[in-house]
Structure formats: structure tokens, C-alpha cells
Amino acid sequence: DTAVSQTPxxxxxxxxxxxxxxCEQNLGHDTMYWYKQDxxxxxxIMFSYNNKELIINETVPNRFSxxxxxxxxxxxxxxxxxxxxxxxxxxxxxxxxxxxxxxxxFFGPGTRLxxx
Amino acid sequence: xxxxxxxxxxxxxxxxIVQINCTYQTSGFNGLFWYQQHAGEAPTFLSYNVLDGLEExxxxxxxxxxxxxxxxxxxKELQMKDSASYLCAVNDYKLSFGAGTxxxxxx
Numbered sequence: 001d002t003a004v005s006q007t008p009x010x011x012x013x014x015x016x017x018x019x020x021x022x023c024e025q026n027l028g029h030d031t032m033y034w035y036k037q038d039x040x041x042x043x044x045i046m047f048s049y050n051n052k053e054l055i056i057n058e059t060v061p062n063r064f065s066x067x068x069x070x071x072x073x074x075x076x077x078x079x080x081x082x083x084x085x086x087x088x089x090x091x092x093x094x095x096x097x098x099x100x101x102x103x104x105x106f107f108g109p110g111t112r113l114x115x116x
Numbered sequence: 117x118x119x120x121x122x123x124x125x126x127x128x129x130x131x132x133i134v135q136i137n138c139t140y141q142t143s144g145f146n147g148l149f150w151y152q153q154h155a156g157e158a159p160t161f162l163s164y165n166v167l168d169g170l171e172e173x174x175x176x177x178x179x180x181x182x183x184x185x186x187x188x189x190x191x192k193e194l195q196m197k198d199s200a201s202y203l204c205a206v207n208d209y210k211l212s213f214g215a216g217t218x219x220x221x222x223x
């Protein structure tokens with residue numbers, strides 16, 4: 001059974017379009033994340049949800065809107081796609097440590113988005 | 117803000133040992149993770165240090181010095197499959213990643 005799954009794996013689209021990426025985890029974690037990994041391989045957090053509540057929103061254009069219908073799902077919708085949005089987007093989930101901070105994160109396989 | 121530095125690339129020979137250093141200056145700290153990422157794949161967990169000292173897990177060990185803002189990942193008995201990117205990440209209710217160190221293992 002896949003722990004963290006994302007769809008689609010590849011997404012090729014034209015500038016200006018709107019697209020969504022879906023993520024699901026079956027690990028029972030309360031916290032889910034979206035990361036962007038650019039061409040230089042730098043992995044940067046975008047959003048984090050804990051029990052359907054947004055807890056981290058890093059400086060991300062408001063064209064990006066996450067939605068968490070329940071704690072096992074975190075989707076990412078992107079409006080008016082731009083060339084600079086081309087990247088690999090990873091979903092992840094984790095628990096929280098009692099002493100503070102987050103526990104080991106489990107990553108989905110990634111969605112490679114190419115904007116033409 | 118967060119400042120996490122690691123070397124960009126390292127090359128080593130099969131069977132050898134490689135040490136990947138990571139220095140950090142962050143506003144908060146609840147431990148440090150190391151992740152491995154093969155090309156085209158997702159990062160996978162390798163180790164977690166929250167207290168000073170060495171954590172050993174088979175061929176991989178990780179060390180932390182909180183007072184120095186320093187960690188290293190030690191890969192022993194290198195195998196070709198260890199060719200990957202190694203990411204250092206500081207834990208503070210979110211993970212702040214370094215840019216990653218690409219390790220190439222040569223035969």
C-alpha cells in the first residue's frame with residue numbers, strides 16, 4: 001500500500017491554464033505539506049496543514065491555493081500558470097513530536113509540472 | 117531566517133567513506149534530519165539527531181553539535197546505489213532544507 005500518493009505524476013500545460021494536483025496519505029498523520037523543488041533541486045516548503053487547518057503559508061503567490069477536505073487529503077490548485085511554476089511538487093505527511101517539532105516526513109512520488 | 121549550508125557535490129570511490137557536512141543558523145531548532153534523494157524520486161528519511169552526538173544506523177551515521185550549529189552524515193563502505201543527493205533539514209515545526217549534496221560513487 002502506498003503511504004503518500006499524488007496524482008498526476010506528470011503534468012504538461014500551457015501558460016495561463018489552471019491545474020490541480022491531488023495528494024492522499026494513509027499513514028494516519030495529522031500534518032500534511034506541499035513542497036516545491038526547482039531545477040536547482042532546492043526543496044522549499046509552500047504550505048502545511050494540521051487536521052485540515054492551514055498552519056504554514058510561506059511566501060507563495062496567491063495563485064496557489066491548497067485545500068484539505070480531510071486530514072488524509074491535501075490538494076493544490078494553481079491558477080494562471082506561469083513558466084516559473086515549472087518544477088516538481090512533492091506532497092508529504094508527518095506526525096508531531098511531543099517534545100516539539102515534527103516527526104519524520106514521508107514524501108509522495110512527486111508531480112513534475114511543465115508549463116509551456 | 118534560516119541559513120543551511122552543505123557542499124554542492126562530492127565524489128568518492130566504491131568502498132570508501134564520505135562525510136557530508138551541514139552547518140546551520142536558524143531561528144528555532146528541534147533537531148536535524150538527513151534525507152536521501154535519488155534522481156527523479158522522492159526524498160526518503162535517513163536519520164534524525166536532536167541531541168549532541170553520533171547516531172549510527174548500519175553504514176550510515178549522523179553527528180550533531182548544537183553549540184556549533186553543525187552536523188555531518190557519514191557514509192561508509194560506499195556502494196554504487198549510494199549515488200544520490202543528500203539533504204540536511206532543520207526541524208522547527210517545519211523542515212528547512214539545505215540545497216543538497218550530490219554524491220557520485222565511482223567504481
